[in-house]
Amino acid sequence: MDTQVIDVAPGTIVFYADIGCPWAHIAAYRLHTTRERLGLTERVRFDVRAFPLELINDMATPKLILDAEIPVAGGLAPEAGWQVWQGPTHEYPVTTVLAMEAVEVAKKQGLEASERLDRALRLALFGQSRNISMRHVVLQIAGEAGVDVEAVKAGLVEGWARAEIERQVPLCAGDTVQGSPTLFLPDGSAHHNPGVRLHWEGEWGIGFPVIDQDEPAVYEDLLRRALG
DSSP states (O other): OOOOOOOOOOOOEEEOOTOOOOHHHHHHHHHHHHHTTOOOOTTOOOEEOOOHHHHTTOOOHHHHHHHHHHHHHHHHHHGGOOOOSSSSSGSSSSSSSHHHHHHHHGGGGHHHHHHHHHHHHHHHHHHHHTTTTTTHHHHHHHTTTTOOOOHHHHHHHHHHHHHHHHHHHHHSSSSSSSSEEEEEESSSSSSSSSEEEEEEESSSTTEEEEEEOOOTTTTHHHHHHHHH
């Protein structure tokens, strides 16, 4: 399958990720905090795009996989916000597509709005044990993130964002986007799970991930290169 070119405007990082991916939660946290620390908040924007694992794999991401990944991922960036799922088991979210639709809808209010909603939804799932499969929960989080709730609700009702997410599936299932998370820069480069290398010890879903390398400083270079 051919690799397609992802066009990225100067001052932008295109961020492909599933909201239910703990490694993407780390990436989002490091993008936001590094941008703030470097004083680039007004100069670099994040264009968050869906990497819908459940549509690619035809299954919900198994909770037992996340239960193994979260303690390891959380150890790399504990400040990002993590907790073992505190809600009833039957309230655990089995889909993140609706949440990713909401982020896409929020782009109508600007990339800044979609960035805020995306980050808030990740924190809600991983750090607050909130069921982001439910529309009323997603809308509550949108309000907390300072996003126009009625506009997000209207966009979800219209349904156009789902079509946009479906258009991303061939890119994510093919060779263009290497996994969740993958960052694309204006210089044409792509970076999958920046700074982190890991392997799975034992059978997938039975064993656990092992970190081979973690270099969070790579985000400083990525943000500076995004200026174009």
